[in-house]
Amino acid sequence: MSLDWTALGQVTAVSLAVTVAVVAVFALGVLGLARYEGARTQGGGTSSLGLAQAALCFLACAAVVAYGIHLIVPRFH
Numbered sequence: 279m280s281l282d283w284t285a286l287g288q289v290t291a292v293s294l295a296v297t298v299a300v301v302a303v304f305a306l307g308v309l310g311l312a313r314y315e316g317a318r319t320q321g322g323g324t325s326s327l328g329l330a331q332a333a334l335c336f337l338a339c340a341a342v343v344a345y346g347i348h349l350i351v352p353r354f355h
Contacts, residue, residue, distance in 0.1 A: 307335030
């Protein structure tokens with residue numbers, strides 16, 4: 279039995295990069311929610327930009343998770 283070490287390294291690198299990217303995007307979503315809540319509690323009106331940032335970031339994370347499930351589950355192919 280032989281292993282294709284190059285392919286294994288590529289899969290590992292891509293997995294690591296996607297994981298770091300998803301965590302960073304999720305953190306940006308949490309930051310957007312914090313900005314929205316901070317603006318709301320200070321009474322200066324609501325910051326819809328923070329809410330929009332959070333929604334887009336969480337939607338991007340959900341899309342990545344859905345794509346990963348699509349790749350894993352053979353019934354979706």
